[in-house]
Structure formats: C-alpha cells, structure tokens
Amino acid sequence: MAMKPSNNIWIRRQQCPCGDWKCYIKYEGDDQVSVSSQHVKTEMIPSSSSSSEAVFTPYVGQIFKSDDDAFEYYSNFARKNGFSIRKARSTESQSLGIYRRDFVCYRSGFNQPRKKANVEHPRERKSVRCGCDAKLYLTKEIVDGVTQWYVSQFSNVHNHELLEDDQVRLLPAYRKIQEADQERILLLSKAGFPVNRIVKVLELEKGVQPGHLPFIEKDVRNFVRTCKKTVQENDALLSEKRENDTLEFLETCKAMAERDPDFIYDYTTDENEKVENIAWSYGNSVRAFTVFGDVVSFDTTYRSITYGLLLGVWFGIDSHGKAILFGCVLLQDESSHSLSWALQTFVRFMRGRHPQTILTDIDSGLRDAIVSELPNTKHVICIWHVLSKISSWFSLPLGSKYADFKAEFDMLCHLESIEDFEHQWNLLVARFGLVSDKHVALLYSYRTFWPFSYIRSYFVARMVTAEFSQSLESFFKRILGTQTCLQAFFEQVTNAANFGNQTRESMQYSHIKTCMPIEEHARTVLTPYAFHVLQHEIVLSMQYETTEMASGSHLVRHYKKMDGEYLVIWIPDDEQIHCSCKEFEHSGILCRHSLRVLLVKNYFQLPDRYFLLRWRLESSLVPFDEHNLQDSSVDYAQAFHALASNLLTESLISKERFSFVHRELSGILERVRSMPVTDEYALNLAANNVSES
Numbered sequence: 078m079a080m081k082p083s084n085n086i087w088i089r090r091q092q093c094p095c096g097d098w099k100c101y102i103k104y105e106g107d108d109q110v111s112v113s114s115q116h117v118k119t120e121m122i123p124s125s126s127s128s129s130e131a132v133f134t135p136y137v138g139q140i141f142k143s144d145d146d147a148f149e150y151y152s153n154f155a156r157k158n159g160f161s162i163r164k165a166r167s168t169e170s171q172s173l174g175i176y177r178r179d180f181v182c183y184r185s186g187f188n189q190p191r192k193k194a195n196v197e198h199p200r201e202r203k204s205v206r207c208g209c210d211a212k213l214y215l216t217k218e219i220v221d222g223v224t225q226w227y228v229s230q231f232s233n234v235h236n237h238e239l240l241e242d243d244q245v246r247l248l249p250a251y252r253k254i255q256e257a258d259q260e261r262i263l264l265l266s267k268a269g270f271p272v273n274r275i276v277k278v279l280e281l282e283k284g285v286q287p288g289h290l291p292f293i294e295k296d297v298r299n300f301v302r303t304c305k306k307t308v309q310e311n312d313a314l315l316s317e318k319r320e321n322d323t324l325e326f327l328e329t330c331k332a333m334a335e336r337d338p339d340f341i342y343d344y345t346t347d348e349n350e351k352v353e354n355i356a357w358s359y360g361n362s363v364r365a366f367t368v369f370g371d372v373v374s375f376d377t378t379y380r381s382i383t384y385g386l387l388l389g390v391w392f393g394i395d396s397h398g399k400a401i402l403f404g405c406v407l408l409q410d411e412s413s414h415s416l417s418w419a420l421q422t423f424v425r426f427m428r429g430r431h432p433q434t435i436l437t438d439i440d441s442g443l444r445d446a447i448v449s450e451l452p453n454t455k456h457v458i459c460i461w462h463v464l465s466k467i468s469s470w471f472s473l474p475l476g477s478k479y480a481d482f483k484a485e486f487d488m489l490c491h492l493e494s495i496e497d498f499e500h501q502w503n504l505l506v507a508r509f510g511l512v513s514d515k516h517v518a519l520l521y522s523y524r525t526f527w528p529f530s531y532i533r534s535y536f537v538a539r540m541v542t543a544e545f546s547q548s549l550e551s552f553f554k555r556i557l558g559t560q561t562c563l564q565a566f567f568e569q570v571t572n573a574a575n576f577g578n579q580t581r582e583s584m585q586y587s588h589i590k591t592c593m594p595i596e597e598h599a600r601t602v603l604t605p606y607a608f609h610v611l612q613h614e615i616v617l618s619m620q621y622e623t624t625e626m627a628s629g630s631h632l633v634r635h636y637k638k639m640d641g642e643y644l645v646i647w648i649p650d651d652e653q654i655h656c657s658c659k660e661f662e663h664s665g666i667l668c669r670h671s672l673r674v675l676l677v678k679n680y681f682q683l684p685d686r687y688f689l690l691r692w693r694l695e696s697s698l699v700p701f702d703e704h705n706l707q708d709s710s711v712d713y714a715q716a717f718h719a720l721a722s723n724l725l726t727e728s729l730i731s732k733e734r735f736s737f738v739h740r741e742l743s744g745i746l747e748r749v750r751s752m753p754v755t756d757e758y759a760l761n762l763a764a765n766n767v768s769e770s
Contacts, residue, residue: 159239161250182211358404416446594681607692618669
C-alpha cells in the first residue's frame with residue numbers, strides 16, 4: 078500500500094472540548110462531505126450496494142463480457158441468498174489463455190489436514206468447509222472476433238443452512254474496509270487509540286449501532302497489523318514532506334520580508350533545529366489594528382490534515398462590518414505553551430498593544446493562555462461557536478424534544494439579567510433531564526464567557542452577530558481551498574490581507590427614514606454600515622415612552638411591553654448618557670432607549686463622544702478618492718423620489734389609474750433587472766435600494 082501524494086486539505090477540529098475521546102463535533106455541512114465521500118466510494122466499488130438492478134438466478138448459457146463481470150454478478154446473487162463465493166480452479170491454454178473459471182460456494186470442498194506445529198497445545202480451528210456443491214463454471218469463447226464468457230455449469234443446491242441478512246454481511250467476502258475508513262483507522266491508530274476504541278469511534282461517527290459496521294474488530298486489527306510497516310514508512314515520508322514544505326514556507330516569509338519591510342514574521346524551532354511554529358502579519362494589518370484592534374477574534378477551528386498543523390487566525394471588524402485580517406499562526410500542537418507563544422508573538426507584532434476583548438472558541442488551553450498573556454483583556458466565547466455544538470451534543474439524547482430545547486436555549490442565551498439566566502438555566506436543565514449531562518456541565522463552567530447576561534458590558538463591536546460569522550466563513554472559504562502546498566495557502570492569505578482589494582459596496586448611499594436632524598447628522602459622520610445600525614435604533618426609539626424620575630434619570634418602556642423597562646441616566650453638564658441595557662458599551666452604538674431620552678431633551682445632534690472613531694467615515698480602510706460618489710447618489714435619489722411621489726399622487730385618484738401604473742412599473746422593473754450593469758455605482762445603488770425596500 079504505497080502512500081499517495083495528498084493535497085493540503087484543511088478540516089475543522091472535531092475533538093469536543095469536553096475532552097471525551099468518544100465525543101466529536103459535527104459542523105453544518107458535514108453531511109455534504111459525507112455524501113460526496115460516499116459517492117466516490119460507490120463509483121470505486123461497483124458492488125451490490127451500488128447496483129440498482131435486480132439480480133436474477135444465473136442459468137446455463139448466460140453470457141458475460143468478462144469473467145470479472147460474472148464473478149460480480151454471482152457474488153451479488155450469493156449475498157442476496159445468504160452465502161458467499163470464492164474463486165476455485167482456472168484452466169489455461171497457450172492459444173486462449175485462461176479459458177475456464179470455476180466459482181464455488183465458500184463452504185465448498187474440505188480442508189486438508191495440516192502438519193501440527195511442534196507446540197504443546199496446538200490451536201484447533203474448526204473449518205467452515207463442508208463439501209457444498211453449489212457452483213458456477215464459466216467457459217470462454219470467441220464469437221466474430223469478440224471474446225465472451227458463458228455459464229457452462231450452474232448449481233444452487235447447498236448442503237448447509239443459508240444465512241439471514243444480518244448474518245451474511247459478516248462473512249469475510251463482504252467485510253470490506255473502504256479507503257476512507259482505512260485512512261481514519263490509520264489516523265486513530267497513529268494517535269494511540271486501541272482497536273476496540275477505533276471501532277467505537279467509527280460507529281459513533283457513522284451513526285450506526287454497535288456491531289453494524291461493514292467490518293468487525295478482527296478486520297481492523299488485521300489491517301492495522303498488516304499496515305504497521307507501511308504506516309511507519311508513510312509517517313517518515315509525511316514528516317519529510319512537512320519538514321521540507323515548512324522550510325520552504327519559512328523561506329517565502331524571508332523573501333516577503335525583503336520585498337516588503339512592513340511584513341513581519343517569527344518562528345520557533347524544536348530541539349532538532351526543525352521549524353516548529355510560524356506566525357506572520359502584514360503592514361496593513363498592523364496599521365488597521367491601531368483603529369480596529371479594540372476587539373480581536375482568535376479563530377483556531379481549522380487544522381491541516383496533511384501537515385498536522387493547527388491554524389490560528391486573528392481577525393478584527395472594520396467600520397463596514399467586514400472581517401479584516403490581523404495575523405496568522407501555524408502551530409505544531411495546541412498546547413498551552415504553543416498558544417501562549419502565539420499570543421505573545423501577536424502582541425509583539427501589534428507593537429505591544431493589547432485588545433480590550435478577545436473572542437475565541439471553547440478551549441481550556443486557550444483560556445489559560447489568555448489569562449497568562451492577556452490578563453487585562455476580556456475573554457468572550459463567540460455564541461456561534463457554542464450554538465454550532467448544540468446539535469452534536471443534544472440532538473441524539475433528546476430526540477424529538479431537541480427542537481423545544483433548542484428554542485429555549487436560544488432565548489436563554491439572550492437574557493439580559495444574570496439572575497434570570499441562572500434561574501432559567503436550572504429550569505431548562507431540570508425540564509429536559511440534563512442534570513448529569515457532561516456538556517451541560519461544560520457550558521455552565523464557561524457561563525461567564527458566552528451568555529449575553531454575563532458579557533453585555535464587554536465591548537465586542539458587533540463581532541458576535543450572525544453577519545460577522547458569515548463574513549468569517551466567507552474568508553475561510555477563500556483561503557482554505559484544497560491547495561497542494563503551504564506556498565499556495567500563503568499566497569491566498571496575503572491576497573486576503575490586501576485591504577486595497579476590498580470592494581466599494583460599503584460606499585452605498587444611505588437613505589433617510591425619519592427626517593430627524595439627529596439622523597441626518599449621523600449620516601454625515603458614520604459609515605453606511607454603522608449608520609444603518611444606528612438608524613434602526615432611531616426608528617425603534619419612537620415606540621418608547623419616557624418617565625423622568627426625581628433624580629433626573631429616566632425610565633424608558635416600550636408602549637406595548639409594560640413588563641420591561643430600562644433606566645437611562647442623563648448628565649447634561651458634560652453630555653453623558655448611560656442606559657441599563659449596556660448597548661453602547663457592548664457595540665459602540667447608542668441604543669434606542671438613550672436616543673429616546675436625547676430626542677425628548679431636544680437634541681439635534683448626538684454628542685461627539687458617541688461617534689466612536691472605529692465607526693466613522695474617516696476610519697474606513699477603503700480609499701475615499703471618489704467623494705462625488707455620495708454627492709451624485711443624493712441627486713439621483715432626490716430626483717427619483719420626486720418623480721415617484723408625483724406618480725403615487727396621480728395613481729391614487731382612480732382604480733383604473735392605479736392598475737395602469739402598477740402594470741407599467743412592473744414591466745419597467747423587469748426590463749431594468751434584465752439590463753447589463755456597466756456602472757459600478759449603479760450596481761451598488763441598486764443593491765442598496767433593494768435591501769432598503
């Protein structure tokens with residue numbers, strides 16, 4: 078079994094943070110991979126499982142194109158009827174080559190007595206052969222120059238009991254270890270898993286009942302024993318490939334640093350002077366960190382199965398809500414020592430500046446490293462990392478109750494009060510019988526890191542939203558395609574770190590919805606992304622009533638929801654405003670409750686302190702060399718709105734007019750959509766109008 082050249086393939090880390098070797102995380106999209114893998118296996122092995130045609134009883138005179146086709150046909154027939162077959166003798170001539178093939182039942186003939194080994198207690202193995210006469214004999218003939226095989230003899234009379242479906246699959250002829258399973262077995266064996274645990278892991282991963290794999294523990298044991306020497310050879314080849322490619326990667330970093338003095342990198346070596354860990358960053362990333370480095374996401378969810386390297390990527394969020402790259406690291410392992418080195422190196426790359434908040438996955442080693450290296454940085458576990466594991470943890474034990482559990486868990490995540498969270502958590506755990514569940518215990522032990530009630534005063538700059546999670550997924554899809562070497566991966570990352578390649582979709586025109594001076598002023602200060610978030614809060618603020626207290630503070634309550642209220646403290650002397658919902662502290666954008674109080678106090682502009690630099694237009698990484706873009710968009714919008722207003726007024730005079738206008742506008746809309754887009758601005762404006770509507 079020679080080692081095949083493999084691509085550099087990245088996969089999500091599936092080891093569960095609970096530490097149980099039997100537990101693994103199945104991410105969304107894994108089903109598609111499994112289907113693809115199964116499709117490949119079906120094409121490779123055209124056995125009974127891949128044949129959709131009915132297999133009828135063979136008969137004398139039946140013709141096949143080849144002896145292999147005949148053997149496959151007879152094997153499929155045998156499996157459906159409770160036995161297996163094997164190849165017996167073949168007859169050969171000089172003119173025809175092999176011209177006769179004999180296929181017989183696996184219990185045909187009798188075992189010949191063997192010489193007993195010179196041992197005190199020789200093993201006596203009972204033979205399965207009992208002289209069964211079931212058989213199929215093939216003879217080759219050439220007709221009009223075409224070779225074919227026909228059945229010359231056939232018997233389906235057995236002198237033994239035929240097996241049921243659940244028994245026949247255990248016959249040696251049908252116990253196949255497919256290629257994908259072979260790779261998994263070798264990987265687990267290399268990791269030190271004993272054979273019985275390997276079998277259990279495969280059963281869990283495939284979702285089958287114990288004993289229902291297409292092979293048994295004995296087959297796995299024999300396979301591992303047979304491949305032991307090959308595994309050692311492959312490990313040597315893989316180690317050599319990893320060492321060579323890592324050295325080449327390091328040389329690429331050195332060459333990059335010579336071309337670009339702003340590029341920075343660092344690495345460590347082991348006791349044999351071999352490259353161990355490599356980290357790198359770019360001048361653009363370091364400069365961006367000065368504005369957007371208040372919140373950092375350190376993603377360590379991907380690993381290269383080719384090189385065994387753990388990938389760590391530092392992200393930030395820019396003023397347009399997009400993920401930006403701060404740096405990358407490749408680690409040989411995920412120990413606290415390696416992760417600590419990664420964090421130390423990142424801080425050094427960023428010229429000693431520490432983020433206010435760091436977002437990660439659930440990882441005890443990473444948690445310890447952050448406590449050690451970033452003691453003053455708030456640590457948050459991204460809620461989408463938690464939610465991505467819920468299905469793997471609870472869907473199977475809860476069964477039909479899982480949907481109700483998931484709905485309640487989602488509500489639990491967004492509770493504002495710690496007391497409410499603790500109370501509802503206990504009710505949830507008790508209701509679904511999860512008091513002793515290890516994953517419930519794990520989540521509860523990390524509760525100060527992920528529920529909104531605990532982290533709502535931490536500044537996260539909208540990095541825990543679903544939109545930002547999708548932005549990260551898009552980034553990983555761009556850089557983690559199937560690459561043949563680390564060199565191609567480095568080029569993809571370097572291209573992604575070039576902020577000059579960003580599109581101008583963030584420069585779309587922002588519509589005014591309320592005509593309030595506070596809204597119009599905010600549009601001139603904030604990026605469209607930040608403005609749309611604030612605008613949403615301004616619109617919703619109109620649904621809240623305020624009650625001024627004697628202390629000068631205000632109680633703000635939704636006009637329909639009488640059970641929830643927020644305390645807003647307004648300090649007019651230095652124009653400070655604080656809300657109990659902590660939204661400004663959490664995202665850097667004022668909440669609807671604070672805006673309502675400011676409107677009541679006749680504010681026409683927000684105080685300057687509530688326009689954070691990170692959300693302002695001047696902080697954009699996209700060059701602003703086309704200011705006329707937004708000026709022209711205002712002219713276009715005003716002209717269109719004036720025309721639409723007149724058209725609406727005239728069309729409402731009669732039903733006939735309205736029907737005519739509706740019909741004609743629908744036709745115009747279809748024609749416009751079918752027109753080619755040649756103007757970049759027009760494309761952006763159209764996309765924005767659609768989203769607004």
